[in-house]
Amino acid sequence: MDSALQQSSEFERGLLACGQAPWRGPGGLMLRRRLPLIGWHGVLSRSDVTCPDRLRTARRMGLRIVNAERAAPRILRAAGFRQILTPVHIAELPLKGDLRAAMHQKWRNRLRRAEAAGLSLRHDAWTGAPHWLIAHEVAQRDQRRYAALPVPIVAAIARETPGCARIVEAWEGTSPIAGMLILRHGARATYQVGWTSERGRALNAHCLTLFEAARWLADHGHRLLELGAIETERNPGLARFKLGTGARARALGGTWLAIPGL
Structure with a gap:
C-alpha cells in the first residue's frame, strides 16, 4: 500500500488499540468522534480525493472536514465542500x-x-x-x-x-x-x-x-x-x-x- 501514514493500516490498528472508532470507507480512513447534539464528526486526512460519490458516502457516515492529499477542488465542490484553509507544503x-x-x-x-x-x-x-x-x-x-x-x-x-x-x-x-x-x-x-x-x-x-x-x-x-x-x-x-x-x-x-x- 502506497499512502500517507494517516491512511495506512498501521495507523488504523494504532487508533483501534487506543479505543478510537475510525471508519474506513471507499473514500479512505476517517477519524470520527461522537459529539453531543451533533452526532458523528469525522475528519478525512491525506486521502486521495477521486470521486464525489465516495465523499457523499463518507458524509452520510459523519464526514465534516477533508485535509486533501492533492488538489481536487472540482471534486470537493461537487461533493458539497468549501475550502477553509490553504494547502500546507x-x-x-x-x-x-x-x-x-x-x-x-x-x-x-x-x-x-x-x-x-x-x-x-x-x-x-x-x-x-x-x-x-x-x-x-x-x-x-x-x-x-x-x-x-x-x-x-x-x-x-x-x-x-x-x-x-x-x-x-x-x-x-x-x-x-x-x-x-x-x-x-x-x-x-x-x-x-x-x-x-x-x-x-x-x-x-x-x-x-x-x-x-x-x-x-x-x-x-x-x-x-x-x-x-x-x-x-x-x-x-x-x-x-x-x-x-x-x-x-x-x-x-x-x-x-x-x-x-x-
Missing part, C-alpha cells in the same frame, strides 16, 4: 539513487563532519516501551507548544505492527545526543519524532541519524521518506534543514468543510 525525500548527491552542499558538509566526529549509531525496532527519546519528545512538546500525533497513538502503532517503528540514535561515549523515530507504512515512511541535544547540534548529529535512517529505509525497499510540514515563516531553520536533504516540497490539497444542504 510538506517535504518528501526520494529514497532512490545517490542520497548524498541529492543533498545541498552545506548539508552534505555537515554530514561529513558528523561522520568524522567519532559518534556511535544505534538502530533498532521500537515496540512502544518507555524510551529516552520519547521522554525527550514529551518534554520538547511541552516546552515548544507544538502539535503532533499523540505519543500514546505512536506507541500503539509500534505495538500493534511489530517492525513498523524504528529508532536511530547517535551517542557520544555513554551519552545519547540525538535520536529520531521513523514509522514505516508500505512503500513510504514518515519522520515522526526527532530530538537533538546542544552537543548533538554542535556535532551535526541529526544529519547523521537522518542519513542513516534514509539509507536503511532505501535498503529495505522504501521509496519515500516524508519529513513533515515546511513552515518557512514560522521555522525557517527547520525548513532549510529538511530541504537540504534533497527533499522536494509538495503542496497538499488544503482543508475543506462540508456545507449542510450542499
